Amino acid sequence: MSTEEAYVKKHIENKVATIEFFHPAHNSLPGNILEKLANTISEVGQDDEVLVIVLKSGGERTFCAGASFTELISIQDEEEGEKFFSGFANVINAMRKCPKFIIGRIQGKTVGGGVGLASAVDYCMATKFASVKLSELNLGIGPFVVGPAVERKLGVSGMTQIAIDANTFYSPEWAKQKGLYANVYDSTEELDEAVASFAKNLCEYNPEAVKEMKQMFWRGTEDWDELLQERAKISGRLVLSTFTKEKLERFK
Structure with missing residues (x-):
């Protein structure tokens, strides 16, 4: 086990806020990191010094x-389960409501909540x-909380495909074809150059127009505060099932 500590940190330079999260277990997301991530996105979204946000993770591979998994295994009742899964709901809703454009910088494999x-x-x-892989069904739960966001990007067909085929990694080319990725680069260096250049360009836009466009892009998701909370309840219930408990023990 790595001795490195998990974190969420932000760095603001030339009107661009970079929010970075890290966890030594392949950038997995426990509740405290999810909470910090949601709060940081909301906070940066209200900062007048920031015009664009870049979301990234630490490390090179994932x-x-x-x-x-540690937190999934430790969930004892439905209330705890709902609270844990609502962490993902809060991050997605923070991004949805943020009045700034958020660029995702995806350097490696992404699974489940990461998708x-x-x-x-x-x-x-x-x-x-x-x-990308939606592995939740393999554990006896499902991508309930992240489902609406994934479906919004991949369409019902793409979402259904990766949600049902829960053991398979789908290629970045597939993800680009389905509309999840705008561009795919050969190296992290090329990705970082492209992200920096694109973020700089976005800083030239009228912030008022950006704010209006965000609302336009997310039209039809106004019920997500309630919807994602309901979905967190479903996951919180299923994570306590005998099927899931046995699966998690095996992975342990």
Whole structure:
């Protein structure tokens, strides 16, 4: 086990806020990191010094491994389960309501809740190593909380495909074809150059127009505060099932 500590940090330079999260277990997301992430996105969204946000993760290989297995295993009742899964709901809703454009920088594989994060940004750029997988059904739960965000980007067909085929990584080319990724690059260096250049261009836009466009893009999602909370309840119930408990023990 790595001795590195999990974090969420922000860096603001030339009107661009970079929000970075990290966890030594392949950038998996425990409740405290989800909470910090949601709060940081909301806070930066209200900062007049910021025109554009870049969401990224630390490390080189994995963008995000999804929910923290350690926390999934430790959930004892439905209330705890709902609280944990609502962490993902809060991050997605923070991105949805943020009046600034959010660029996703996806350097490597992304799984489960990580696919939800990639789907909830406004513009997503990735490397050729950034394959995607919705593994939740394999654990006896499902991508209930992230589902609406994933479906909004991939369409019902794409979402259904990766949600049902829960053991398969889908290629970055597939994700680009379905509309999740705008561009796919050969290396992290090329990705970073492209993200920096694109963020700089976005800073030239009228912030009022950006705010109006965000509302236009997310039209029809006004009920997501309630919807995603309801979905968190479903996941919170299913994570306590004998099927899921046995699966998690095996992965442990």
